Amino acid sequence: MNAAPGTDTPSGTVRERSTRQFRAVRDELGRSNDFRSARDIHAAVRAGGSPVGLATVYRALQTLVDTQQADVLRGEGGEARYRACGESHHHHLVCRSCGATAEVSGPAVEQWADDIAAQHGFSDVSHTLELFGTCSTCRGRTPAQG
Amino acid sequence: MNAAPGTDTPSGTVRERSTRQFRAVRDELGRSNDFRSARDIHAAVRAGGSPVGLATVYRALQTLVDTQQADVLRGEGGEARYRACGESHHHHLVCRSCGATAEVSGPAVEQWADDIAAQHGFSDVSHTLELFGTCSTCRGRTPAQG
């Protein structure tokens, strides 16, 4: 539990055989550039005609993260959400009310993060950034009924 | 699941009576400006001489978050971590290896987040930002033994 990465064995995460299930998960992940939950991906893969177990989905996602083919992010509820790597790094602006998301790219922030880390002597720096707000469409709605 | 804030009833989160347990949790939370897990806070409160149930700690923390007296953040393991509000807004740079944390403040990022949100017509914007890296002390250690 919460063990530091690098403490556990690196073996076991490297996939040596290509299976239908693993490809299905990777393909499904690559279809969208939004962060999605394991449960969501599992359902989508199944809907696509590939019977896959939930545990297998988790294992495939973990492998993809370990091999840097996917990014993982924790939602507000604490569930992990995954997104395929490879595209340009960007963040998300999420509406608290309707859930609409807008992709935002911030070179300034990337630079700032890198700079700050360097100032503190940190290397191999990554960061997670999420913006939450209320979109213009939802502004006029009843925010509370109590 | 992942329900948008504002959709649920605001009542029930407002505390109408002051109890020893609730004060103990709030006091313990205010002792440190680091993000701490519920389990950690629970242990600390108990060690301080106040027998408190874990569920009560969770309820107190939830109340503090709801009343904007505390900030909540999800760790990489998915566990929620809490910090008392009131101080200047800043972020954390966490070492992946030894877990050391450094507080970093970024007015530029705050400004950027606000600006980006405004460009998209979003209001009441908040954000979460975490930096992960390897500190200089841990750079020389054996990253793997396999």
Added chain:
DNA sequence: TTCCCTGCAAAACATTTGCAATGAT
């Protein structure tokens, strides 16, 4: 006294893991 808050334990939820069968090489 009243009824909110607490405490315990079970439930709910996301994720991991053990072990036998399956399928890729």
Added chain:
DNA sequence: ATCATTGCAAATGTTTTGCAGGGAA
């Protein structure tokens, strides 16, 4: 044929909830 990977279900760890008793107002 070999052995990594799958699948199920049980285990794990975190957070929530039901219900009855205790303490604050």
